[in-house]
Amino acid sequence: MLKYIENKTLEYLNGMPKNLRKSKGQFFTSLMTAKYMAEMFNISQCNNQISVLDPGAGTGILAVAFVEYVSRNFSNKTIFLTCYETDTTVLPILKDNLAYIKNILGNKFDYRILECDYILSQNFVPETGESITDSLKQYDFVISNPPYLKIGRNDPAARAMDKVVHGAPNLYFLFASMSLFNLKHNGEMVYIIPRSWSSGAYFKAFRRYLLTEGKIEQLHLFASRDKVFDAEQVLQETMIIKVKKTTKKPEFVKISSTNSCDDFDNVRTLYAPYNVVVSGEDLYVYLPIDEKDIKTIQTINTYHSTLKDSGLKMKTGIVVDFRQEEELRKSPGEHIFPLFYSQHIRNGRVNHQPSGKEFDWIIDSKSSLIQKNKNYVFIKRFTSKEESRRLQCGVFSPSDFGEYEYIGTQNKINFVDMIDDSEMDYPTTYGVYALLNSTLFDSYYRILNGSTQVNSTEVNNMPFPPANIIKIIGEKVIVSDDLSTDNCDRIIAEVAYDTHD
Numbered sequence: 001m002l003k004y005i006e007n008k009t010l011e012y013l014n015g016m017p018k019n020l021r022k023s024k025g026q027f028f029t030s031l032m033t034a035k036y037m038a039e040m041f042n043i044s045q046c047n048n049q050i051s052v053l054d055p056g057a058g059t060g061i062l063a064v065a066f067v068e069y070v071s072r073n074f075s076n077k078t079i080f081l082t083c084y085e086t087d088t089t090v091l092p093i094l095k096d097n098l099a100y101i102k103n104i105l106g107n108k109f110d111y112r113i114l115e116c117d118y119i120l121s122q123n124f125v126p127e128t129g130e131s132i133t134d135s136l137k138q139y140d141f142v143i144s145n146p147p148y149l150k151i152g153r154n155d156p157a158a159r160a161m162d163k164v165v166h167g168a169p170n171l172y173f174l175f176a177s178m179s180l181f182n183l184k185h186n187g188e189m190v191y192i193i194p195r196s197w198s199s200g201a202y203f204k205a206f207r208r209y210l211l212t213e214g215k216i217e218q219l220h221l222f223a224s225r226d227k228v229f230d231a232e233q234v235l236q237e238t239m240i241i242k243v244k245k246t247t248k249k250p251e252f253v254k255i256s257s258t259n260s261c262d263d264f265d266n267v268r269t270l271y272a273p274y275n276v277v278v279s280g281e282d283l284y285v286y287l288p289i290d291e292k293d294i295k296t297i298q299t300i301n302t303y304h305s306t307l308k309d310s311g312l313k314m315k316t317g318i319v320v321d322f323r324q325e326e327e328l329r330k331s332p333g334e335h336i337f338p339l340f341y342s343q344h345i346r347n348g349r350v351n352h353q354p355s356g357k358e359f360d361w362i363i364d365s366k367s368s369l370i371q372k373n374k375n376y377v378f379i380k381r382f383t384s385k386e387e388s389r390r391l392q393c394g395v396f397s398p399s400d401f402g403e404y405e406y407i408g409t410q411n412k413i414n415f416v417d418m419i420d421d422s423e424m425d426y427p428t429t430y431g432v433y434a435l436l437n438s439t440l441f442d443s444y445y446r447i448l449n450g451s452t453q454v455n456s457t458e459v460n461n462m463p464f465p466p467a468n469i470i471k472i473i474g475e476k477v478i479v480s481d482d483l484s485t486d487n488c489d490r491i492i493a494e495v496a497y498d499t500h501d
């Protein structure tokens with residue numbers, strides 16, 4: 001059955017320009033991924049009449065993978081499938097495909113296709129869930145690859161679900177929230193979605209809803225980000241999540257991973273304590289892939305402060321160079337100060353050698369574009385996938401640029417500073433550097449955030465040791481006169497050991 005659907009899907013793909021599908025958030029799941037997702041459900045716990053939903057069904061590959069899996073392995077069950085789909089070009093194929101399946105399975109299978117907007121056709125009122133009629137909570141299972149599409153805050157779909165919208169909404173998490181809402185108690189949903197929701201600030205309200213009303217049972221990660229949608233070559237990092245509608249936390253979350261979507265014969269599996277995977281006030285979802293990652297999260301979670309508790313904050317560089325060309329200069333001169341780019345962060349220090357950019361200097365005509373020459377820790381905001389570290393930082397020493405009262409920072413740098421703009425003392429500066437430069441924090445950041453961007457909100461929310469410990473670490477780094485990661489790791493371990501004694 002699935003092979004038939006796959007062929008129909010490929011025919012459709014060949015006839016439909018990619019940019020047109022992209023504008024509808026339409027990316028199709030590969031056959032192997034669809035099969036794997038279907039097999040993630042715990043079917044045996046359900047009674048003999050199964051109701052399943054595929055919202056945004058496309059050609060129906062996920063729904064059919066589910067139907068095929070159940071009909072093969074649980075022959076006593078009958079299935080009632082509901083599909084939502086709005087795209088009139090794909091609908092004839094969906095209809096054809098489901099009619100084909102019905103023809104094969106006869107009275108073991110029935111279905112309906114609802115040609116309407118999945119979000120706008122429901123009534124999302126989570127806080128009064130008890131009074132909602134059962135017709136809206138009718139599914140034992142939901143399987144979905146939702147549309148991945150950013151929408152405006154005033155879009156009717158975002159307004160209909162404002163409880164889960166915190167920043168910029170995206171249809172994918174509105175779909176996931178609605179599906180959880182539509183599930184029966186103890187029902188299960190399996191979704192393939194981008195990785196971004198697991199930590200970003202924009203997804204805070206979504207995480208709160210998802211992880212309060214439901215609990216993660218399994219996460220599946222793909223090591224290679226460019227191979228998930230096979231023919232589609234979607235660069236977005238994606239993951240599969242299985243969520244059960246329950247308030248009861250499981251003890252462990254199953255974390256599986258494969259290199260790509262065509263490699264499900266080699267699945268690596270790990271069981272991580274639920275509280276390691278979901279933790280913190282903002283309910284970040286951590287994605288450990290081995291025991292070492294679990295240990296990293298557990299170690300960092302022994303810290304109970306954040307940078308803010310020490311009066312510190314990671315801020316973003318001020319100068320957007322292509323917008324401020326009028327203030328930029330090619331060489332030094334009166335009222336002109338050094339402008340720093342991420343290229344200047346090297347070997348744990350900040351230099352001001354020619355960066356290879358056109359302008360390495362900035363004039364002080366706008367005071368909002370310059371900042372005091374004082375102690376900072378600089379950190380690159382962007383690193384490439386090939387680079388071994390996400391957190392790449394350097395100590396900025398004002399005395400290295402002693403003749404200048406001010407400096408400029410391009411916005412591709414983040415820097416740690418005092419919240420109130422006063423000056424960090426030396427031990428604190430070196431302590432913050434050592435922590436950010438350590439293997440522990442780099443691994444932690446990587447587990448927290450799959451992307452190559454260093455997001456200041458996330459660093460500001462990261463658990464940090466308290467101010468006195470940061471200083472002790474910094475003093476030891478200053479005395480050792482060694483900024484290497486090995487030395488930072490050694491000092492942090494030593495201080496942790498001493499202070500836990």
Ligand SMILES: C[S@@+](CC[C@H](N)C(=O)[O-])C[C@H]1O[C@@H](n2cnc3c(N)ncnc32)[C@H](O)[C@@H]1O
Pocket residue numbers: 024025026027028029055056057058059060061062084085086087090116117118119144145146147148
């Ligand atoms: C990412 S595609 C996935 C298709 C299919 N489920 C698969 O896995 O290959 C999402 C589908 O949702 C449909 N869609 C987009 N917005 C929708 C909405 N508001 N209601 C129902 N379907 C929608 C798109 O037309 C598209 O076919």
